[in-house]
Amino acid sequence: VQLVESGGGLVQAGGSLRLSCAASGLVFSGYVMAWYRQAPGKQRELVATITSGGGTAYADSMKGRSTISRDNARNTVYLEMNNLKPEDTAVYYCYARFGASYDYWGQGTQVTVSS
Secondary structure (H helix, E strand, O other): OEEEEEOOEEEEOOOOEEEEEEEEOOOHHHOEEEEEEEOOOOOOEEEEEEOOOOOEEEOHHHOOOEEEEEEOOOOEEEEEEOOOOHHHOEEEEEEEEEOOOEEEEOOOEEEEEEO
8 A cells, every 4th residue: 555645845824735645555435534744843633534425524723724635536635725824834644544454654745834
């Protein structure tokens, strides 16, 4: 199984980014997909999730500023982030889960928001 994130980079405060995570080696449509992030010196935290049925949930810090979506035909999950703040600076990780036994992480993509 591979999860490959892309779309990170350096952006000014108030800007936007769209992260992508391309999955392979799994039956993508059956997996819950999520984005996590980890800032330097902090624990990894959940940003957003999307179920196999398309239901979504967001961390309070990202509500109203982000949208998670999935394209099952492309085996890809996206995270659109708007009005980015310096405190959003982190490595963003893609995560896939099926039931209680199967879960996978991507390698992460760096997002840096300058003030």
